[in-house]
Amino acid sequence: MRISLPFEIECTQMYGARFDCGGLFNWSLRIFDSSQDLIQELRESYAIEAGSEWQTARNSFTFKESSAPFIEQMRYLHFIIDGKDDRFWKGHYGTKFARSAVRIRFNSLRDGGAGDNNMIVSRQGEPGWYPL
Numbered sequence: 001m002r003i004s005l006p007f008e009i010e011c012t013q014m015y016g017a018r019f020d021c022g023g024l025f026n027w028s029l030r031i032f033d034s035s036q037d038l039i040q041e042l043r044e045s046y047a048i049e050a051g052s053e054w055q056t057a058r059n060s061f062t063f064k065e066s067s068a069p070f071i072e073q074m075r076y077l078h079f080i081i082d083g084k085d086d087r088f089w090k091g092h093y094g095t096k097f098a099r100s101a102v103r104i105r106f107n108s109l110r111d112g113g114a115g116d117n118n119m120i121v122s123r124q125g126e127p128g129w130y131p132l
Helices: 065-071
Strands: 007-016 023-033 038-048 055-063 074-085 096-106 118-125 129-131
Touching: 007 023, 007 038, 007 074, 023 055, 038 055, 074 096
Parallel strands: none
Antiparallel strands: 007 055, 007 096, 023 038, 023 074, 074 129, 096 118
């Protein structure tokens, strides 16, 4: 496999809450090898106030020349989101989600980010397993 370094895997997720109830948004981004053994993980949580505007969470894995041996093992990106309301209501009153996206960008780190920003892969859809 030929790999162009440096590159980054950027994940974004829009989230919001109801007008009358806040919530909590959790997400986990994980990279696995071909045996589905965990290689790297990022986790974050966000508190959302009632009635707040849609917000976008962004996180990325960055790979440079020193990451080459590690990159050869990567096979899957697991994108997990969950949320709940802060009043513990029964039913569908929790956090709202939209526009899950995974982007792989090559050359985006050269010249402090001012170089080519060639987007190679961009996928929007449901959170879950994404083969790399």
